[in-house]
Amino acid sequence: MGPTTVTLLTIIAEGLLRERLIDDVMRLGASGYTLSEVHGRGTRGIAGQFWHGAQVRIEALVGTATADSILAHLETHYFADYSVIAYTTEVRVLRPDKYT
Amino acid sequence: MELAGTFGILQQNLLSPLTLAFLLGMLATLVKSDVEFPEPAYKFIAFYLMFAIGLNGGVELAGTTFAAFALPALATIFLAFLLPSLCYVVLRAIFRFDVANAAGVAALYGSVSSVTFAAGIGVVEAAGMGYEGFIPTMAALAEWGMIVALFWGRLGLKSRGDAIGKVVQETLTGRSVILLMGGLVIGALIGEPGFERIAVVFSQGPEGLFRGVLVLFLVEMGMVAARQLREFARVGPRMLVFGTMMPVLMGLLGATLGSLAGLSVGGAFILAAIAGSASYIDAPAAVRTTFPQANPSIYLTSSLGITLPFNLLLGLPLLYAYTQWFCDQLARCPVLPPGA
Numbered sequence: 001m002g003p004t005t006v007t008l009l010t011i012i013a014e015g016l017l018r019e020r021l022i023d024d025v026m027r028l029g030a031s032g033y034t035l036s037e038v039h040g041r042g043t044r045g046i047a048g049q050f051w052h053g054a055q056v057r058i059e060a061l062v063g064t065a066t067a068d069s070i071l072a073h074l075e076t077h078y079f080a081d082y083s084v085i086a087y088t089t090e091v092r093v094l095r096p097d098k099y100t
Numbered sequence: 101m102e103l104a105g106t107f108g109i110l111q112q113n114l115l116s117p118l119t120l121a122f123l124l125g126m127l128a129t130l131v132k133s134d135v136e137f138p139e140p141a142y143k144f145i146a147f148y149l150m151f152a153i154g155l156n157g158g159v160e161l162a163g164t165t166f167a168a169f170a171l172p173a174l175a176t177i178f179l180a181f182l183l184p185s186l187c188y189v190v191l192r193a194i195f196r197f198d199v200a201n202a203a204g205v206a207a208l209y210g211s212v213s214s215v216t217f218a219a220g221i222g223v224v225e226a227a228g229m230g231y232e233g234f235i236p237t238m239a240a241l242a243e244w245g246m247i248v249a250l251f252w253g254r255l256g257l258k259s260r261g262d263a264i265g266k267v268v269q270e271t272l273t274g275r276s277v278i279l280l281m282g283g284l285v286i287g288a289l290i291g292e293p294g295f296e297r298i299a300v301v302f303s304q305g306p307e308g309l310f311r312g313v314l315v316l317f318l319v320e321m322g323m324v325a326a327r328q329l330r331e332f333a334r335v336g337p338r339m340l341v342f343g344t345m346m347p348v349l350m351g352l353l354g355a356t357l358g359s360l361a362g363l364s365v366g367g368a369f370i371l372a373a374i375a376g377s378a379s380y381i382d383a384p385a386a387v388r389t390t391f392p393q394a395n396p397s398i399y400l401t402s403s404l405g406i407t408l409p410f411n412l413l414l415g416l417p418l419l420y421a422y423t424q425w426f427c428d429q430l431a432r433c434p435v436l437p438p439g440a
Binding site for chain 1: 385388389392393
């Protein structure tokens with residue numbers, strides 16, 4: 001079987017939210033994630049405040065429904081008060097069962 | 101208080117390696133130099149400083165009676181309640197802050213800046229004085245001020261939830277409390293003979309690394325403070341008033357209560373430094389979690405950009421002069437020899 005399309009969900013957030021976001025992503029149905037420290041600037045200024053180091057980027061390969069429920073969760077819990085952005089892209093993978 | 105005396109202390113403080121290192125850090129950032137302090141090194145040095153302060157205090161704990169400790173501890177607990185409450189009321193009533201921002205700023209000013217605390221110890225050491233071994237305990241007790249402020253904020257917002265319990269737990273197990281108190285216990289257990297063998301790394305005296313490491317750390321703090329100062333325009337001049345007047349007021353209260361509670365000149369001054377300082381490492385994270393709607397620019401710029409440099413350059417010498425004067429004239433506090 002050739003490559004199948006799944007959703008790559010990317011969240012970039014202030015470092016303070018690291019543990020909470022990982023919990024949320026896993027709880028809402030992702031089977032894993034990749035975390036990296038990143039640096040950048042957004043509408044709220046430099047979000048990576050020094051006492052928590054860099055911002056975090058959390059990436060997870062998930063099904064569309066899971067991606068949507070995580071996005072909805074971010075919207076209700078974080079977007080108003082925290083520096084968080086999130087987006088999805090369609091990507092092609094082998095072994096889609098691993099992710100969805 | 102003789103003016104010439106105060107001026108002398110000011111001048112001495114400005115030319116101390118601690119202050120000069122801090123100014124170098126500020127300058128490096130202001131001229132956009134590529135000087136950089138790696139983050140792991142920053143974390144390591146902060147770890148070292150707190151642990152060393154605890155150890156040194158613990159070694160000197162031997163011979164402290166409960167009676168000598170009880171009153172200063174009571175005074176510190178009272179300050180931990182009074183200072184953040186005072187900040188909160190002033191910010192709400194005079195500065196017209198909303199609840200979340202007032203509580204956020206009050207939480208930072210209610211807790212302790214490790215750098216200012218360590219610099220206070222540096223000033224006492226440089227003056228050839230000693231201080232009570234249990235002083236690190238006072239710093240740990242004073243951290244509770246943060247919780248008082250968060251409590252006022254929660255009350256003001258009428259919000260419920262379990263976040264306060266989590267914050268209490270995080271304060272009790274926070275790195276500065278664990279390292280200070282852990283160092284204190286270890287220091288008390290190993291005593292003078294055990295400490296002698298590790299003194300070359302941990303001693304605050306001339307034979308140890310502590311002073312030099314603190315100087316290094318202040319270069320980084322100068323850079324951090326100057327970076328935060330760039331946000332000043334977004335915060336406005338009102339925080340300049342709060343960020344300079346409030347630490348003086350809080351420090352004066354600390355020195356006064358400390359002297360009356362029977363602390364030595366050195367001890368009362370360090371309590372003033374604890375009282376007058378504003379945190380910018382642990383408290384902002386707690387505030388961000390508890391009141392995400394409060395503006396970090398306001399509380400961070402005020403604490404880190406304004407109060408920290410103010411305290412290091414002017415606040416500490418002022419409080420030192422006041423403590424000496426008050427102790428001389430009214431409280432008759434003892435002067436402890438270094439390493440007492």
